[in-house]
Amino acid sequence: MDKEFIKQGLELIKKADAAYLTTIDKNGFPSTRAMLNLKNSKKFPKLVDFMSRFDDDLTLFFTTNTSSVKVSQIINNSKVSVYYCDPESWHGFMCQGEIEVVSDKSVKHSLWLDEWEMYYPGGKDSEDYAILKLKPGYVKSYYQFNQSDLEL
Amino acid sequence: MDKEFIKQGLELIKKADAAYLTTIDKNGFPSTRAMLNLKNSKKFPKLVDFMSRFDDDLTLFFTTNTSSVKVSQIINNSKVSVYYCDPESWHGFMCQGEIEVVSDKSVKHSLWLDEWEMYYPGGKDSEDYAILKLKPGYVKSYYQFNQSDLEL
Numbered sequence: 001m002d003k004e005f006i007k008q009g010l011e012l013i014k015k016a017d018a019a020y021l022t023t024i025d026k027n028g029f030p031s032t033r034a035m036l037n038l039k040n041s042k043k044f045p046k047l048v049d050f051m052s053r054f055d056d057d058l059t060l061f062f063t064t065n066t067s068s069v070k071v072s073q074i075i076n077n078s079k080v081s082v083y084y085c086d087p088e089s090w091h092g093f094m095c096q097g098e099i100e101v102v103s104d105k106s107v108k109h110s111l112w113l114d115e116w117e118m119y120y121p122g123g124k125d126s127e128d129y130a131i132l133k134l135k136p137g138y139v140k141s142y143y144q145f146n147q148s149d150l151e152l
Numbered sequence: 153m154d155k156e157f158i159k160q161g162l163e164l165i166k167k168a169d170a171a172y173l174t175t176i177d178k179n180g181f182p183s184t185r186a187m188l189n190l191k192n193s194k195k196f197p198k199l200v201d202f203m204s205r206f207d208d209d210l211t212l213f214f215t216t217n218t219s220s221v222k223v224s225q226i227i228n229n230s231k232v233s234v235y236y237c238d239p240e241s242w243h244g245f246m247c248q249g250e251i252e253v254v255s256d257k258s259v260k261h262s263l264w265l266d267e268w269e270m271y272y273p274g275g276k277d278s279e280d281y282a283i284l285k286l287k288p289g290y291v292k293s294y295y296q297f298n299q300s301d302l303e304l
Contacts, residue, residue: 017239022174022182030174030182032235033294034244083184087169092186142185 005141005148009084009093010055013039016084021062021132023073023080031073035062037084038111050110057152058095059135061102061111065119066130074099074132082134090144095136102131157293157300161236161245162207165191168236173214173284175225175232183225187214189236190263202262209304210247211287213254213263217271218282226251226284234286243295247288254283 013019018034025031038044038061039051051061060082064070074080078098085092102108108131112124120129140149165171170186177183190196190213191203203213212234216222226232230250237244254260260283264276272281292301 018237020172020184020235020237022184022233022235024176024180024182027231028176029231029248029290030176030184030233031248031292032172032174032182032184032233032246033292034235034237034239034242079179079181081174081182081184083172083174083186085170085172085186087186090186094184096181096183138181140183140185 003148003150005143005146006058006139006150008091008143009139009141010058012086012091012093013037013058013060013084014041016040016086019060019062020083020085021070021080022083023070024077025073026076031070033070035064035082038062044113046113047111057135058139059133060095061107062132062134063111063116063119064130064132066101066128068130071101071130071132074101080134082136090142092142094140094142095134096139097134097137099132099134102133107131107133155300155302157295158210158291158302160243160295161291161293162210164238164243164245165189165210165212165236166193168192168238171212171214172235172237173222173232174235175222176229177225178228183222185222187216187234190214196265198265199263209287210291211285212247213259214284214286215263215268215271216282216284218253218280220282223253223282223284226253232286234288241296244293246292246294247286248291249286249289251284251286254285259283259285
């Protein structure tokens, strides 16, 4: 993981405005949407300690509603990609792998912020508050004309 | 196509910095990368006339290298999504469908810009200059807390 393009990718992840998560829907089409980028240290300073424990293997976490379409798609097919991009410098970084729905309460509590109440009125023990965890098996970097990739 | 969320989606497409194209790779994983957003009227003023002919059915065109990984993925599986996003306003718009590699020379010439030479040194008749065309069969809009979708 000491490759330069991965270090640059991790820096991008920590700055990117959003994470673009793509699941595969029931008809076999990719389906993409923006997610809160919990590794963005400016937007989520309270999560930096927790998230940085997973910098070494690039494990990503996302919060979402258990009742969302994406969760049902993931239960049906766990293969996903997450893409981060800075369009100005034309730098992109993709993480690919099988994502899981985390039921561990300690993780759910560690990622809880009071501002999540607007999404999950029931709070951090709400059944509709779900965590997705992706430990990527493959990453690919795009930096202007250069592409680099690695199986992890 | 007179639905408000589609009009807003088209406005977003015309302003978005990049288009995020997701193909499905040989292992069945989604694979995402940024593409030049040829419908961005500020970035590509010379293409506005051509691209706006397809505003009604949201048909999208992309330029790429015939030799690229994405083209081989598309030949194997044509199901894709293209996502546009303004992370600041939390507005996203996804177009989904089966994408095709266009061989029609008149289309290739219509989309040619001299600045493409850096990607396709052989010019507009280069075999490595490819056009992808997506007429979406399904669109989905995300605007803060609201989601809307439509089969086209």
